[in-house]
Amino acid sequence: MHTEGFDADTAALFVISVAADLAGMHPQTLRQYDRLGLVSPSRARGRGRRYSARDIAQLREVQRLSQEDGVNLAGIKRIMDLENQVLALGQRVEELETEIAHVRQQARRIFAAGMAGDIVATPMGRRPEQQRSTALVVWKPGR
Known part of the structure; x- marks a missing residue:
């Protein structure tokens, strides 16, 4: 089996009903979260939603923030946007550190x-x- 480039966390494997069961939510809730941009799964050819393990983890985090911490959906969206920004900045820092190491090696x-x-x-x-x-x-x- 060819698995080069395969990432089990981001592979879109689950249809909405399975994803809803795994996240402990109703499928309509997943549709609403998709419309709001909280958790946006990939789409199959027929435009059906396909959820990854990472999407399921995000759904659970949305549920936790909402139910345990009492954060509204707008607040959850902002938190998730900021967390994504932090991840992107961390990746950029790694890229720059690699670049700096290369320049130092050249020097x-x-x-x-x-x-x-x-x-x-x-x-x-x-x-x-x-x-x-x-x-x-x-x-x-x-x-």
């Missing part, structure tokens, strides 16, 4: 010229493996 290199006139990038503190005795440092990026 740790020096460039040397060999007897043949070729320019070779090499880690700081090392001479190029080729023509070890004839390398000349011509440029080193600022730190």
Whole structure:
């Protein structure tokens, strides 16, 4: 079975009646939450809703916030929007950290010229493996 790229949490597996049972809600409640943008499942070809495990978890969280914490639907929508924003910002931070690590790695290199006139990038503190005795440092990026 081919599972590359398959994410069990986000795979749209459940029809609305099954999702409603799993979340402990009425299917009409799920439809209302979809209309309000609280939990928006993917759609099948025939436009039927398909819920993922992540959608079910969100439905349960909406129910908890509403019943246990007394938050109204507008407040729940705002909370969920902010949580999604925090997740997106966290992903962006990770991307930037990766970019910074790459730039730092690049800055740790020096460039040397060999007897043949070729320019070779090499880690700081090392001479190029080729023509070890004839390398000349011509440029080193600022730190």
